[in-house]
Amino acid sequence: MTTVRIFAATSYGSHTPMTGGRLRREHLLAGLAGRGHSVDRLTLDARPGPASGTRSLVAAVDLRIAGRIRRADVVLLADVFTAPLVPAVRHAGVPVLLDLCDSPYRLLAEAPRDTPARWAVQVFASAQLLAVMHGLVPMVGRLTYISELDAQVDRRTVRRLPPHSLVHNGIAAELFEVPLDVDDRGYIGWAADWDYPPNQDALRWFAREVATVLPESVLDRVRLFGPRDPLPSLGRARGRLRYAGFVPSLSTLYRGAALLIAPTLWGAGMKNKVLEPLAAGRPVLTTPAGVEGVPVHIASVVDVAEADPRTFARAMEAAVQAAPSPGQAARRRESVRPLTWPSAVEAMESALRAVAEERLDRQV
Structure with a gap:
């Protein structure tokens, strides 16, 4: 692809170091710049949600930003909360790609509505999606998703959904260098962004229902990792659970683990907490929700237990009692070998090329 001028809008704010969206945006934009493209970045200093959506509306009427958009060959809107910029981009006549990554409708459908407050939040989110997904999203030239499942969920709901491409998340190269010998005396690790609602729900469920039926010998090995306690x-309900702090090096975190758990109850996209340990050759135990959207050849090397407290507890006990297998560790690593950040950048570059070429085809 010849060098192109990319105007990229991202919503950030108080993201933690383990936020999947932050990792995706930073690696993709840095990778595009590293491949010789010019990246003019607009950062909306607000946490993704209503705040960043409002910032996008303000940016859409800013004449200085309009000038930056007109100088670009293609516009990359890095998440759904930057969608209010779409009319301004269309007015400038510049092709635009929106990286939805996860399906907003999949996330909405799986979110619990078990309290009046949560029900109200989901009703408000539904109203927002109606305007964004049915009004703004059909105006873009192309979408990118992390998985085909996420794309198909939205395609069943939005009649005029634009063409889409798949851009996976990458896995840190250092994890493929972690020695494959698993220490069966290591800890049971759970690394997560604890500000993310699906992770908060999973932790409450684990603490209140799974931990209470786990043998103490297993529970005492569980360590929680993340930027916040x-x-x-x-x-x-915290009981005997232990917070081990934030470990900047994922290779260090996984090297000391005998098992990684991800007791996911709901969510969308593909879970980094499931994929990354596989690169280190470590066994991963999750729920069916944890492998939704994951390619079959990867899901086949993940231990999956139903989201039933006793079933998950028995699976944890069995996993830590199983003898480590170098062959299984190697198969885990090979299953995710293609999921590198350079290959993700190439996929995004191809999607940007496609949206630019589709615009040229319409002009012919």
């Missing part, structure tokens, strides 16, 4: 929010 989630245990105070659990109150007395």
Whole structure:
């Protein structure tokens, strides 16, 4: 692809270092710049959600930003909360790609509505999606998703959904260098962004229902990792759970683990917490929700247990008692070998090329 001028809008704000969206945007934009493209980045200094959506509306009427858009060959809107910029981009006549990554409708459908407050939040989110997904999204030239499942969920709901491409998340190269010998005396690790609602729900469920039926010998090996200590929010339900802090090096985190768990109850996209340990050759135990959208050849090397407290507890006990297998560790690593950040950047570059070429075809 010849060098292109990319105007990229991202919503950030108070993201933690383990936020999947932050990792995706930083690696993709840095990778595009590293391949020789010019990236003019607009960062909306607000957490993804209503705040960043409002910032996008303000940016859409800013004449200085309009000038930056007109100088670009293609516009990359890095998440759904930057969609209010679409009319301004269309007015400038510049092709635009929107990276939805996860399906907004998949996330909405799986979100719990078990309290009046949550029900109200989901009703408000539904109203927002109606305007964005049915009004703004059909105006873009192309979408990108992390999985085909996410794309198909939206395609069943939005009649005029634009063409889409798949751009996977990458896995840090260092994880493929972690020695494959698993220490069966290591800890049981759970690494997550504890500010993300699906992770908060999973932790509450685990603390209140799974931990109470786990043998103490297994529970005492569980370590929680992340930028923030989630245990105070659990109150007395924290029990014997331990927070081990934030480990900047994922290779260090996974090297010491005998098992990684991801007791996911709901969500969208593909879970980094499931894929990354596989690159290190470590066994991963999750729920059926944890492997939704994951290619079959990868899901086949993941241990999956139903989201039933006793079933998940028995699976944890069995997993830590199983003898480590170098052959299984190697198969886990090979299953995710193609999921590198350079290959993700190439996929995004191809999607940008497609949206630019589709515009040229319409002009002919």
